Amino acid sequence: MSTADWPLWEVFVRSRRGLSHTHAGSLHAPDATMALRNARDLYTRRSEGISVWVVPSAEITASSPDEKDSYFEPAADKPYRHPTFYEIPEGVRHL
């Protein structure tokens, strides 16, 4: 038995106080059921989470590091896309 034969899974854990699942790491497992159990043992053993997702790493479509410039740089010099030009009314404390 070798992990070389086992697919890689990405693990997402929703923490006790969080609303969304956050990427926690990855692991090897023979199938989805075992991946979920392995994820429980690897990433929630110190009561970090209340919900776990596992996703086959092969199913993730990611942007390429080579395309970083064309993807993300154009946004850098356009501050008007950020909602920072509003005056915050007095008395609003939690904004």
Place this chain on the structure above:
Amino acid sequence: MNPAPASAALALGDDALLLSHRLGEWAGHAPVLEEELALANIALDLLGQARVLLSLVGDEDELAYLREERAFRNLQLVEQPRGDFAHTIARQLYFSSYQRLLYEELAQGDTAIAELASKAVKEVDYHRDHAEHWTLRLGDGTAESHQRMQQALDALWRYTGEAFEPIEGLTVNWATLRARWTDRITTVLRQATLTVPSGPQSGSWAAGGGRQGVQTEPFGRMLAEMQHLHRSHPGATW
């Protein structure tokens, strides 16, 4: 709350302690890292149970590290060498199914053992789930995994009958417990395309006597490993 019967706490505590040690032996040796963590997790759960149970009897360290072989009251099943991965899974299947049913029943009582049982039943539920999933995969996996799993189930079968001998101080319907255990094991093994072993579980040709302090040969070596540090450096702390 009623005080827990010491003999029962000792028997259940020793089961948990020694199985925890056997599972811990996989650290650094498990087939894959993920599984090593899973086994270590289960071992730590059991160690936690052992600590609570042995504390009901006396000083937990003294009981774990300074008792002689004949003073232990665990089932012979839990002291057997860890064997290959199939042996470990077969034992987990037999033992966690037993412990799950037993704790469920003990949780109804009103002793300190009941308190532990109602807490531990959730973690044991996971231990059983882990063992059942691996049984399915090994039994219904490759020709070799099937053969090894069947061998392991057959080899450990003779140690299972002892689990249903009444433990002094516990009010449990042992016959019902045994029937439920057999049902559960039969269902899982059938689903895993494995055969329920047909050899004896009790009587001659079967093991027994662990609860009376009669242990098998591998026990002494294991105890030596488990106790040597504490005995060489009494009172050592981190």
